[in-house]
Amino acid sequence: MDEAARAPRHVHLRHTIHVRGDPDAVLRLLTPEGERLWVPGWAPEYLDAPDVDAAPDLAEGVVFRTRHGGETTLWCVAEVDPAARRYAYHRYTPGSRAGVVTVACSGPAGGPTRVDVSYEMTGLSEAGDAILAAMSDGFTAEIDGWVEALEATLETGAAN
Numbered sequence: 315m316d317e318a319a320r321a322p323r324h325v326h327l328r329h330t331i332h333v334r335g336d337p338d339a340v341l342r343l344l345t346p347e348g349e350r351l352w353v354p355g356w357a358p359e360y361l362d363a364p365d366v367d368a369a370p371d372l373a374e375g376v377v378f379r380t381r382h383g384g385e386t387t388l389w390c391v392a393e394v395d396p397a398a399r400r401y402a403y404h405r406y407t408p409g410s411r412a413g414v415v416t417v418a419c420s421g422p423a424g425g426p427t428r429v430d431v432s433y434e435m436t437g438l439s440e441a442g443d444a445i446l447a448a449m450s451d452g453f454t455a456e457i458d459g460w461v462e463a464l465e466a467t468l469e470t471g472a473a474n
Contacts, residue, residue, distance in 0.1 A: 323443035326432070330430050334465050335464070337420060340427040344417045355383075358378040385410065386408070416430075
């Protein structure tokens with residue numbers, strides 16, 4: 315099929331999990347640096363820092379790259395709202411897909427924490443559409459899998 319004639323696939327995936335732990339600590343684990351602690355192979359490279367491996371404070375406009383799961387993805391922090399315990403990221407995987415990822419945590423101090431995860435993505439190619447179709451099929455199970463990893467990381471004290 316001619317790529318120009320292809321209608322892109324658009325998905326909006328949402329799922330909520332509940333994590334035993336303080337909402338602020340859980341949210342820290344959902345930042346680029348926090349994910350290093352619980353996502354195997356996750357190693358963000360900061361493109362706007364003098365030392366690419368230096369971790370800047372999470373702020374709107376911070377740009378980083380990941381090489382994870384066999385793909386290179388560019389990310390830009392779109393929203394940081396500490397009061398609402400919410401972060402949003404623009405993400406772009408060249409030739410595949412682009413969109414917005416949002417995470418928000420809520421709950422009482424000390425926990426438990428409700429984590430709302432949203433991926434709104436558009437396929438940029440047939441290959442990207444296929445990834446989004448597979449992502450749609452497995453999204454709930456994928457996000458449910460975060461609970462054990464997040465809680466284990468919180469138990470080690472690595473997030474505090």
